[in-house]
Amino acid sequence: MRAAVVVFPGTNRERDMALALRRAAGGRKPAMLWHGDADLPDGLDLVVLPGGFSYGDYLRCGAMAAQSPIMRAVKAFAARGGHVLGVCNGFQILCEAGMLPGALLRNASLRFLSMDCWMRVERTDTPFTSRFQRGQVFRATMAHGDGNYFADGETLDRLEGEGLVALRYTTPEGEATPDANRNGSARGIAGVLSPNGRVLGVMPHPENQVDPAIDGTDGLPLFESIAERLAAA
Amino acid sequence: MKVRVTVMPKTGVLDPQGKAIGHALGSLGFDGVGEVRAGKVIELELAETDPQAAKAAAEDMARRLLANAVIESFRVEIA
Numbered sequence: 060m061r062a063a064v065v066v067f068p069g070t071n072r073e074r075d076m077a078l079a080l081r082r083a084a085g086g087r088k089p090a091m092l093w094h095g096d097a098d099l100p101d102g103l104d105l106v107v108l109p110g111g112f113s114y115g116d117y118l119r120c121g122a123m124a125a126q127s128p129i130m131r132a133v134k135a136f137a138a139r140g141g142h143v144l145g146v147c148n149g150f151q152i153l154c155e156a157g158m159l160p161g162a163l164l165r166n167a168s169l170r171f172l173s174m175d176c177w178m179r180v181e182r183t184d185t186p187f188t189s190r191f192q193r194g195q196v197f198r199a200t201m202a203h204g205d206g207n208y209f210a211d212g213e214t215l216d217r218l219e220g221e222g223l224v225a226l227r228y229t230t231p232e233g234e235a236t237p238d239a240n241r242n243g244s245a246r247g248i249a250g251v252l253s254p255n256g257r258v259l260g261v262m263p264h265p266e267n268q269v270d271p272a273i274d275g276t277d278g279l280p281l282f283e284s285i286a287e288r289l290a291a292a
Numbered sequence: 293m294k295v296r297v298t299v300m301p302k303t304g305v306l307d308p309q310g311k312a313i314g315h316a317l318g319s320l321g322f323d324g325v326g327e328v329r330a331g332k333v334i335e336l337e338l339a340e341t342d343p344q345a346a347k348a349a350a351e352d353m354a355r356r357l358l359a360n361a362v363i364e365s366f367r368v369e370i371a
Contacts, residue, residue, distance in 0.1 A: 119360055126357065155360065162362040169308045209305060209363055243306070 060289035062089035062105040065133070067113035067124045067152075072264065076109040076146065079266035083282030094127040104289040105142045106133050108149030110202070110264060120163060120205045121151030130156050142186055142285065143258045147203055150251075150260035159251050159260045160218065161210030163203075167243025171204040176241060176263050178226040178249045179233050185256045186288040188225060190280035196233045197277040199263035201241070206262040208244035208251070215245055226250030226261055293338050294371035295350040299359045300331035334358055335371060343370050 062080045064073050073091065080089045089107070090100055099106065114123035124130065130152070137143050137158055145153040153159045166172055177198055180191040191197065210218070218224050226249040228240040240247040242262070250261035265278030301307040307329050314328035336353070340346040350368045359366040 118358070122357065122360070154362075160362075162360055164306060164363060165308050167306065167308055169312055207306070211362075243308075 060084045060087065060104050060286045061102055062087075062107060063092050063100065063103055064089050064107045064109055065092045065094065065129055066109075067094040067111070067127065069113045069115055070109055070111035070148070072110035072147070072266065075264075075266045076107055079269040079278070079282045080105075080107065080286075082269050083279065083286040085286075092129060094124065094129050097128045097132060099129075099132045099136055103136065103141065105144065105285060106136055108133075108143070108145040108152050109266075110147030110149060113148055113152065116205075119155065121148060121153075121155040124148075124152045125155035125157075134158060137253070137258050140255065140257060142289065144187065144285065145258075145260045146264055146266065147206075147262060150262055151205065153258065153260045158258055159253060160214050161208055161245075161251065163205045163262070164207040164209045165205050166203070166207050166241070168241070171202075172206065172241050173200075173202045174241070175199070176201045176249075177229055177231045177233075177239065178261075178263065179229040179235070181224050181227055182222055182252075185225060185252060185259070185284075187252075187259045187281055187285050189287065190284040194233060196229055196231060197265075197280070198231070198268065198275070199265050199278055200267040201263040203242070203262060206242040206244065208242075208248045208262070210245060215248075218248070218251065219246070221254065223252045223254065224248050224250070225252045225259055293340055293343065293346045295336045295338055295346050296369050296371040297334045297336065297350055297354050297358050298331060298367045298369075299334065299354070299364050300329060300366070302363055302365050305363045331364075346370065
């Protein structure tokens with residue numbers, strides 16, 4: 060797997076993301092790309108937009124990053140069938156760039172949420188979730204002020220109907236209760252796929268849990284899934 | 293020419309900020325405050341001198357960047 064992590068001014072989770080990718084890809088280091096680059100390196104399999112506060116969250120979270128030179132290249136890469144993962148601010152950027160439907164609103168509580176959450180894997184036949192069991196619940200850390208997923212009812216129905224909801228907030232036992240959905244996301248949606256399944260946006264941070272010595276490996280299967288999928292490439 | 297773009301959360305989109313402001317007004321003793329919606333105002337100084345053209349340009353800017361059509365509506369006026 061040849062992966063790259065995009066760094067915008069204000070991105071702050073790129074190193075953790077790089078470690079997670081490296082661990083899943085047998086030690087192969089991802090490339091680090093700068094927001095001002097207009098082109099992606101040749102032969103790339105995966106582009107990751109990590110978390111942080113790109114451009115200081117000015118205007119709307121992810122709005123400025125979505126207009127940056129590298130995002131034109133990332134869009135073209137996805138249009139050619141490339142795999143893209145956006146986590147937290149990366150998810151916001153994917154929505155702002157129109158690569159995924161919907162938007163991330165301010166958390167319903169108005170509070171910045173920094174805590175563990177649990178997500179249920181709704182599909183395992185995707186490039187990012189094949190190493191999970193269907194219905195498996197895994198723990199991840201959320202750290203966001205604007206993670207309240209919103210889309211109109213018609214879009215939400217389409218996402219559900221086409222199986223594009225990859226991850227949903229639940230209790231540790233896998234129940235989608237209002238309390239488990241801390242940021243107030245529509246239908247408890249935590250992760251959304253593109254129609255071809257190759258673009259995933261997820262709000263919590265699976266890269267936080269990839270090392271048994273540091274808070275466990277709950278998030279590792281996500282990175283192992285994509286590494287396995289792209290291993291031959 | 294100065295153009296003012298007002299961006300508001302769309303009807304039906306949860307506006308927790310507006311709700312919190314409404315709540316705070318209530319606790320300050322302001323009665324009779326109904327729904328409160330919080331948006332933002334962006335003022336643009338444009339080189340364009342024709343009001344119609346300036347408005348059209350600002351609307352294009354709002355559609356492409358200043359507002360997110362999924363969650364926000366906008367209004368453009370010559371300031």
